[in-house]
Amino acid sequence: MARIVVVGAGVGGLATAARLAATGHQVTVFERADTVGGKLGRYVHDTPAGSFHFDTGPSLLTLPELFHDLFEATGAKLDEYLDLAPLDPIVRHVFPAGGPALDSCADPVEFAARIGAAFGDRAAADWQRLWRRAARVWHASARDILRRTVDSPRDLASLAWRVGDLAAIAPGRTLRGLGRRHLSDPRLRMLLDRYATYTGADPRRAPAALVAVPYAELTFGGWYLRGGLGTLADALLTRCLDLGVVVRTGATVTRIDAAGGRVHGVRLAGVTGPVPADVVVANVDALTVYRDLLPHARRLAGLADRSLAGFVLLLGVSGSTGLAHHNVFFPRDYDAEFDAVFGDPGRGVRARPAADPTVFVTVADDPMARPAGHEAWFVLVNAARQGTAAGAVDWRRPGLADAYADRILAVLAERGVDVRDRLLFREVRTPADLDAATGAPGGSIYGTAGGLLRPANRGPAHGLWLVGGSSHPGGGLPMVTLSAQIVADEIGPAW
Template sequence: MAEVVVVGAGVGGLACAARLAAAGHQVTVYERSTVVGGKLGRRVVERPEGTYRFDTGPSLLTLPQVFDELFADLGGVTPSLVPLNPVVRHVFADGTVLDSCADPAEFADRIAAALGTEAAADWQGLWRRAGRVWDASWRDILRRPVDSPTALAGLAWRLGDLAAVAPGQSLRGLGRRRLRDPRLRMLLDRYATYTGADPRRAPAALAAVPYAELSFGGWYLPGGLGALGDALLERCVALGVSVHTGTTVTGIATGGGRVTGVRVGTTFVPADVVVSNVDALTLYRDLLPTPRRLARLSDRSLAGFVLLLGVAGRTPALAHHTVFFPADYDAEFDAVFGGRPAPDPAVFVTVADDPSVHPPGHEAWFVLVNAPRHGVGRGAVDWNRPGLASAYADRVLSVLAARGVDVRDRVLFREVLTPASLEASAAAPGGAIYGTAGGLLRPANRGPVPGLFLVGGSTHPGGGLPMVALSARIVAEQIGPA
């Protein structure tokens, strides 16, 4: 039996802690925040008209089978999930509306109705290729360690898989070659942002992301996805994990060529194994005895600007998830990755038809736009600059109004969460939503010294709830049973 310390109680940290406890290890979790869940944040607002509950992090769960396996392995059951149809409503600048769904044939019919039969045929061709990418990724990448580009290249892909993955081609390039309708290209581009990346530089292999979402569906957890963190905490406690919130790990100690423990404030806590659920950049830069930044860690990862709105009345034009695209998507990416808030961004609106998250006759809106990271220097914005957040919130509401959804006279209250807010609340450098190491290849799950492991969205296999849960499985398997 190993003494294991997990640094951070995000979904990856909790899932890994529970798996290791179930395998017979003695596990302790330290979390700097007073609550668990990491980026799976929640906000409750009490108002005279009633209570509003917001998810301030993920609002969509995909690949539910990953969580079914996780909770089954932990002796529990997955919290009840509700399938979404549409998964996402896409509203384009010309007013065209396209609802995605988890039935490929039905989605092709919807594309034909909205964009024409040629567009539907193009999408079906892309879909077949994306399916091959997904199959290769699921079999060879997402559930096993990938420690280097050499290891990635050495996987036992068949020639057809290699052709589908198209090494060296961007997601944007794939869309231009396969999709004639610019609106479908825009829809495909958006999936690069799921990894915090620019579609013009993101690998074509990310076509697997829409395939996974639209094959296995998008799901909602009644009451909000924050309850997933509660369910994982309950499993941890039941399995004997000791969880300490409001407790900051200030360093990771090594000796004799391996990990020896962690420092909690000025106190040394011995450990045979340390699992880091903090961002990989923070780990390598701040917590190791000899700080260093991995060359492949990138700060060119999207952050997010969020509005939490209490809205009077109902808005029938909205689905659970609705994205309003700009006329010029490139202008948005040029601005965001150039360190400027985009004046005309894509706007993603989540409005859950769930009476437990809003008062009767009202709505709780989560509004997200891509944003430059918080900080100083090239590509960053100081989001704490007086007046900036409020002015940009006004701009986002004006953009929504210009696209046909003007709720400015119905907003009862608003709260603004900037990249600086996420950096402060979840220790996410610059407020990066999906971890600083955006893209396909991320830092390895095994750290640079024996006994150190990484889980979470900034490490392999990537960001998003199912990928984070898979990283926990990979690490638990590498550590092994007691």
Template sequence: MARIVVVGAGVGGLAVAARLAVTGHQVTVLERADTVGGKLGRYTHDTASGPFHFDTGPSLLTLPGIFHELFEATGAKLDEYLDLVPLDPIVRHVFPGGGPVLDSCADPAEFTARIGAALGDRAAADWQRLWRRADRVWRASERDILRRRVDSPRDLTRLAWRLGDLTAIRPGQSLRGLGRAHLSDLRLRMLLDRYATYTGADPRRAPAALVAVPYAELAFGGWYLRGGLSSLADALLSRCLDLGVVVRTGATVIRIDAAGGRAHGVRVDGQAAPVPADVVVANVDALTVYRDLLPDPRRLAGLADRSLAGFVLLLGVRGNSGLAHHTVFFPRDYDAEFDAIFGAPGRGVRARPATDPTVFVTVADDPAVRPTDHEAWFVLVNAARHGTVPGAVDWRRPGLAEAYADRILDVLAERGMDVRDRLVFREIRTPADLADSTSAPGGAIYGTAGGLLRPANRGAAHGLWLVGGSSHPGGGLPMVTLSAQIVADEIGPAW
């Protein structure tokens, strides 16, 4: 039996703790915040009409089979803890210039028919051709990448991919290039580009292999958890406690002790004695690990802090807006938005708030999260990370957040969804707020190392492992859960 310390109680940290505890290890989870869940946050705003409840992180659960596997591996059934509600549409896409909307769904034939009805037969045929490519990429990725350790690009070259897999994945091509090669309709290209942002990346630079992201969503479905996605954190905490895991909140780890090249404990702020450990699992951003907790200039140099962040409005709205659970309102110039978010630091061009951004609105049809005859809106706009360097925005600059919130509401009004006279309240969450609440560097949503290949799960010292969105296989609830499975399998059982 090993003494294992998990740093961070996000989904990845709780999932790996439960998996390790069920195999006989002594597991302690240390979390700096007062609650568990990490970026899977929640917020309640009380009003005279009643409370509004918000998920302040993920709003969609995909690849539910991964979560069924997790709970079964820890001796439970997912349905005993969570009520999964399938979504149709998964996302309603509202394109610039008016015209028909496009509702995505988990039935490939039905979605193709919807594309044909909204955008024409050629667009539907294009999508079918792309879908066949995405299927090959998904199968190769799921088999060879997502469920195994990948320590370096050399590991990818050694995988036993068939020639057809390599042709489908096509190393060197961008997701934008893939869209241009397969999709003649600009609106479908915009739809595809949006999935790069699910990994924190710019579609013009993101690898074409990320076509597996829409495939996973549209082949296996999108799900809501009744009561909110944060109920997943509650369920995982319950599993951990039932399995004997010690979970300490309000415990900020300030250093990983790894003298002699082996992890043997952590230091907690305000605590004189170290917390001993045979194994340390870090469920914090890789940049934070190698910059602050266990400084490693070599590994730090390999981390690209170029992942996007998010600017969020939490709105209490009177009445019924008729929106789908998820609605994305696209801009006229998608490239201008990415130019603003990422800037061009090499040319001295600073990042800035996009003036005409894509706006993603989540409105759960769930009486448990809002008063009668009201709606709880979670409004997300992709944004540059917080900071003072050319590729970032100082979101603490006086007046900026309020002015940008006004602009987003104006953009929604311009796109046919004016709620300015129906607001009960509005609250703002900037990338700086996310950085403060979750220790995500710059407020990066999906980890600072955006893109396909993330930092390795095996850490810089023997007995140190990394889980979570900034490490392999990537960001998003399913991927961080798979990272927990990879690490738990590598550590192995206590017997």
């Protein structure tokens, strides 16, 4: 039996702790916040009309079989803890210049039919051809990458890729390039580009292999958890406690002790002396690990390319607007948005708030989320991270957040959804707020920008492991859950 310390009680940390405790290890989790869940945040706003409940992080669950596997591995059933509701549409896409919206769904034949009805037979045939390629990429990734450690480019190069897999993955091609090669309709290209933002990346630079992301979502479905996605954190915490895991909130780890090339424990703020451990699992951003907890210049050097962040409005809306659960309102010029969000430091172009951004609106049809006759809106736009460098924006600048919130509401009005005279309240969350609340450097949602190679799960000291969205295999609830499985399997059972 090993003494294991998990740093951070996000989904990756809790999932790893539960798996390790179920195999006989002694596990303690230290979380600096007062609540668990990490980026799977929640917020409640009380009004005379009643309480509004918001998920302030992920709003969609995909690949539910991974969560079934997680709970079964810890001796429980997912359905005993969570109430999964399938979504159709998964996302409603609203394009510029009017025209029909496109509702995505988990039936590939039905989705192709919807594309054909909205955009014509050629567009549907294009999408089906792309889908066959996406399937090859997904199966190759699931088989060779997503369930095993990938510590270096050499590991990727050494995989026994099939010729057809390599042709589909198209090393060196971008997601934007893949869309232009396969999709003649600009609206479908725009839809495909959006999936680069799932990994915090610019589609003009993101690898074509990210076509596996829409394949997973639109093949295995999108799900909502009744009561909100935050109930997943509650369920994982319950599993951990039932398995004997010690979970300490309000406990900040300031350093990982690793003299002689192996971990010995951690140091806590305000506590004299070390907390001994045979193994340390870090569920914090890799940048934080290698900059602050265990300084490591070589590992830190590869973490400068940060993912995009998000600017969020939490709105209490009176009446019903008839929106889907997830809605995407695209801009006229998608490239202008990416130019603004990422900037171009090489040409001296600073990042800035996008004037005409894509706007994501989540409206859960859940009586537990809002009072009767009202809606709780989670509004998200892509944003540059917090900071003063050329690729960042100082969101703490007085007046900026409120002015940009006004701009986003005006953009929604221009796109046919004006709720400014129906607001009971609005709350603003900037990348600076995410940084402060979760320790995500600069408020970057996914750590480093998307790609096939993320910071390795295996740390530079024996007994150090990394889990979570900033490490392999990447961001999003399913990938974070897979990172926990990879690490738990590598550590192995106590017996």
